[in-house]
Amino acid sequence: MTEPQRLNCMKCRHYYVTWDPGAPRGCRAFGFKSQAMPSQLVLASSGKPCMNFEAKGKE
Template sequence: MSEAQRVDCMKCRYFYVTWDPKFPKGCKAFGFKSHSMPSLTVLSSSGKPCMNFEPKDGLRAP
């Protein structure tokens, strides 16, 4: 995957950190928790980069 397609979950308004040690990262847009970054889980399951990325308030899109 090229840098242009890479999605940075840490800058997305839907990313959150969970209290579950087995699944510490979550995505509110897709409604799941994951061990890895949610954008990588979306890419591996769908074969496409995350299309729900929205920058957090105060941040610009990449």
């Protein structure tokens, strides 16, 4: 079995930094904040890599 592809949340358009010191990282697509990177939390919870990843682009 191969290791799932690691996604870099900092390159995703849904990732944001919060003002909450207990949960400094957030995901707008899933609507949660956490201490860990959102993609790691999604992988640990579902066993699958994040399906909402969208690369940031020049808009």
